[in-house]
Amino acid sequence: MGCWEKLKSSGWAFPTAVLSLYGFFANCRIAEPFLTPYLIGPYKNISEELVTNYLFPIWTYSYLAFLFPVFLLTDFLRYKPLIVLQGFFLVSNYVLLCFAPGLIAMVFLEIHYAVVTATEVAYFSYIYSVIPLENYQRATGYLRSAMLFGYTFGAGLGQVLVSLAGLDYFHINAITLGVTSVAFLISFWLPMPQRSMFFKGRKTTAVGRQSQQEGPGRTDRPDGTAADEEDASSGKQKMERNDNAAWCSRKNVFSAGHLLWQSFRESYSSRHLIYWSLWWALATAGYTQILNYIQLMWDHIEPSATSSVYNGGVEAACSLVGATAAFSVGYMKVNWSVWGELALGLFSAVGAGAVFLIVLTGNIWACYAGYALFKSCYMLLITITTFQIAANLSMECYALTFGINTFVALSLQTIITLIIVDGATLGLDIETQFIIYGIYHVVISVLFLIRGTYTACTKQRTSKPPDNIKMEQNTVEVIYDEAF
Known part of the structure; x- marks a missing residue:
């Protein structure tokens, strides 16, 4: 009990621990x-x-439709309610998978899952509103690692239950329903942030305290204490009603809009942040697209109806490597302002090669290896990108920046889906899709290799003083020594 109270009194350990625990079970x-x-x-x-x-x-289109409204609600309701909502829709997602038959039910499943993914912005931005700036890097590594370790454990356990215990897919989904229910309960433990970023916070608590303090001090009535308490209570209720009305007032909405615009200008006024955000959007669009369709690629190479399925073991191995990479970010001592963009280009090039390995090989194990390499590269880079953006923004800006970056990524992904995947347009086969995804990642790597090389050379050159300045400095030192 003493350790628990000590953890709760910590400025950053308690919310990080609870959110990491939620992230583990939710994933x-x-x-x-x-x-x-x-x-x-x-x-x-x-x-x-x-x-x-x-x-x-349907998931891609629904995700895009939900993302911006969910982002505004995330700030309006101060993060925690949206995380609770995510937990609830995770539970309902597996209820549909287990017990709802038919194609229409699966359409609703995709819409439910879109709500789950849209509320991830609350998961990633919540922690930065309740912990100090100096803990951003370590907390980001912990949260990303908790998600990946959760997915690793779940995928590995699923493979064991399918391959060794012989459980069918229905019972696997039923067990997952129980696990996500635990995540839903954990979400209620999260401490509530004190205020939102853009909408003015309520002051009912302060008003209540003030009324209670003023009440006992009044003695102009014979039954002063009781009457004053009644007045204080009625005054408090009146102030709460007024405050609730002001919460959605036109003035507050305009004020929030002005703050959003100012935060947007601050977030993207730096070229450094623009380039990090650009990689985030481009890479996340490609990563999510591959993540969505990789199981179909595996089934195309080796059909699940006629062969053993090792999807769970592969996902567990991939996530374990990715989690280790994400966790190590918290302890890396690298000057990311110099080498960061070049690292984005190099590891994106490795990821592009992995995508081509996935699609060009006819061997399922080589395909698995390519996927593991691709996912590990992305997890390493997205963790670095997340804390780099958060560390260079004020508290009012990072949630907006994360939301906009995700929105841009999802818009790109929607365009890709609409053109090459959707049956109403090209409706390309899975192999052709993955060839296009490989070319897409090659373009990302080339862009950031060029930009990263330029940045590294420029930073290195400007960090060294010219030779004439060095000679002048040496001359001044000699004169100073001779004089004294």
Whole structure:
């Protein structure tokens, strides 16, 4: 009990620990690596073409529709309620998977999952509103690692239950429903941030204290204490009603809009932050697209109906490597302002090569290895990018920046989905899709290799004084020594 109280009294350890615990259980989705075999198998009996070109694009479009409203609600409600909402929709997501039959139910499933992913902005921005700036880097590494370790444990456990225990996919989904319910309960432990970033906070608590302090001091009535308490209570209720009305007033909305615009200008006034944000948007769009369709690629190379499925083991191994990379970021001593953009380009090039390995090989194990390499590179870079952006912004700006970056990434992903995936347009096969994804990541790597090389050379050159300045400095030192 003493350790628990000590943890709660810590300025950053308690919210980081609780949010990491939530992230672990929320991402411990034992059944997720087996979603495609579950949908196209006898349990849901949906064709592979329908899953690829109709069902999965619904998630992308719904995610884009929800993202901006959810971002505004995230700040308006001060982060925690949106994390609780995410936990609730995680639970309802697996309720639908387990007990709702038919294609229409799976459409609602994709919409529910879009709410889960849209509220991730609350998960990543919450922690920066309750901890000091000096703990951003370490907390970011812990949170990202908790998510990845949760997914690693869940995917590994799922593989064990499928391959060794012989459980069917329905029971795997039922177990996942129980695990996500634990995450939903943990979300209520999170401390509530004291204020939102853009909407003015309520002052009812202060008003209540003031009324209580003024009440006992009045003695102009015979039953002064009781009457004053009644007046204080009625005054408090009146102030609460007025404050609730002001909460959504036109003045408050205009004020929030002005702050949003000012924060937007501050967030993207620095070229350094613009380049980090650009990589975030471009890389996240490509990563999410590959993550969505990788199971279909595996099933194309080695159909799940006629062979053993090792999706869970592969996802566990990939996430373990990614989690280790993300955790190590918290202890790296690198001048990211000099070498950061070059690192983005180099590791993006490795990721692009991994995508081509996935699509060009006919061996399922080589495909698995390419996916592991690609995911590890992304997890390392996105963790570095997250704390770099957060560390260079004021508290009023980072949530907005994260939201805008995610919105841009999702807009790019929606365009990609609409053009090459959706059955209403090109509706390309899975192999052609992955070739395009590989070319897309090559473009990202070339852009940042050029930019990173230029930045590193410029920084290195400006950090060294010219030779004539060095000679002048040496001359001044000699004159000073001779004089004294």
